[in-house]
Amino acid sequence: MPARYKAKVPEFEFYYSASDNKPSAVRIGPWKMHIRISSQTGNNYGFKASRETPLLFQVEQDLGERIDRAGEQKELVEKMRKRLEAFEAQVEKEGALRDAQ
Numbered sequence: 001m002p003a004r005y006k007a008k009v010p011e012f013e014f015y016y017s018a019s020d021n022k023p024s025a026v027r028i029g030p031w032k033m034h035i036r037i038s039s040q041t042g043n044n045y046g047f048k049a050s051r052e053t054p055l056l057f058q059v060e061q062d063l064g065e066r067i068d069r070a071g072e073q074k075e076l077v078e079k080m081r082k083r084l085e086a087f088e089a090q091v092e093k094e095g096a097l098r099d100a101q
Helices: 074-094
Strands: 013-017 023-028 031-034 055-058
Touching (some): 013 074, 023 074, 031 074, 055 074
Antiparallel strands (some): 023 031, 031 055
């Protein structure tokens, strides 16, 4: 592939929530960590996620989020957990967008 098509995307953060509007996952660059699973169909595909045992996926290589990499990326999991907890505290302090009148 020509070099002009290999632009590097800057690192970014994106937070996910479920229908209860509470954070459930965070994406930082190519990595996405779940502390709980929410599915519109109710199917968790055999996965379980919690704050103590999160799931970690490299979503640019694993679009279907099928290969949990948390066991081999412990430092990254801890970094992402701290960022998610900071975001949760911010939402708790400021209120959710859905709560705004």
